[in-house]
Amino acid sequence: MGGVLSRHIEGAVEAGQWGSGSQIERDLILTDADFTRIRELIYQRAGIVLAEHKREMVYSRLAKRLRHHGLTRFSDYLSRLERQPDAKEWEAFTNALTTNLTAFFREAHHFPLLADHIREKRDPVRIWCAAASTGEEPYSIAMTLLETLGSRAAQARVIATDIDTDALNKARAGVYPQEQVRKLDDVRVKRFFQKGTGRHDGLARIRPEVSSLVEFLPLNLLAPQWAIKGSFDAIFCRNIMIYFDKETQSKILxxxxxxxxxxxxxFAGHSENFSYISDAFKLRGQTVYNLAKK
Structure with a gap:
């Protein structure tokens, strides 16, 4: 889903038409009825609300799945999905329609707040990253734990979940382009990353002292049961709630x-405001919340 969630869903057009009738070429047939079905299915499956204008990327992403199966009509693909509610293809369908925009230490003001919160903790620190994407956010949390807790960080754990299993596989590998890592300060780069050489030139890998603190798990925030247990010192749920409607947001909170x-x-994302959605939390500061007192 934290975070949901570098791809943006942009929408698809009915084959041969866009807007008021301008023609573009399409090799696959996507009707308005198909797009409506797609919007309904991804909402039921993952709680994601697809706006009407988000059509072009839907066509682009799901067209790959149709071609993989040798299909030419979206209606045939969707019918196949609906006939097989437990099929592995549902995972590919969901992966295609999730967003994975992330970066190391994104929304940087959150991490000093996290450090201050955990610095004096004596019990093992547990943090849930509820939208892990390709791993940059949970690894940033783990780096903060190491910098703040020192040797005590070995007992800490970051549970990192996401609905996108492709993104989680990338996160577990912990390998990133060096130009992405170079945005961090030199001290962090040297301490927390291994520079690739030879055929891995241009890449950097998360060091084991960081990755050992993080456990990656697939999890759908809409699932009736979550395969995780509290209690957490902090939950990062950033930039995923914007893809849900207010009712779904309230249930998750x-x-x-x-x-x-x-x-x-x-911790919430920069464009998210939970104050008017749930009375379970009260605003503490910029996109940061505490539990409301009962």
Whole structure:
């Protein structure tokens, strides 16, 4: 889903038409009815709300799945999905329609707040990153744990979940382009990354002392049961709620509350505001929340 969620869903057009009738060539047939079905299915499956204008990328992403199966009509692909509710293809369908925009230490003001919150903790620190994407966010959390807790960080854990299994596989590998890593300061780069050489030139890998703190798990925030247990010192749920409607956001926030320690912190994305969605949390600062007192 934290985070949902470098690809943006941009929408697809009905084959041969766009807008008021201008013609473009399409080798696959996507009707308005097909697009409506896609919007319904991804909402039911993952809670993602696809706006009407998000059509071009839907065509682009799912066209790859149709070609993989030798199909030419989206209606045939969708019918096949609906006939097989437990098919592996549902995973590919969902992966194609999730967004994975992320970076190391994105929304940097959150990490000093996290450090201050955990610095004096004596019990093992547990943090949930609920939209892990390709791993940059949970690894940033793990680096903060190491910098703040020193040797005590070995007992800490970051549970990193996402609905996108392709993104999670990249996250587990922990390998990133060096130009992405160079955006960090030199001290962090030297301490937390291994520079690739030979056929790995131009790449950097997360060091084991960082990756050992993070456990990656597939998880759908809409699932009736979550395969994780509290209690967490902090939950990062950043830039994923914007893809859900208000009712879904409220349900998820209510489920977060009992998984947090009484002084736990919830970190939201820069464009998210939970104050008017749930009374379970109160605003503490810029996109940072505490549990509301009962």
């Amino acid at each position: 209510r489920r977060f509350a009992p998984l947090m320690k009484p002084d736990g912190i919830l």
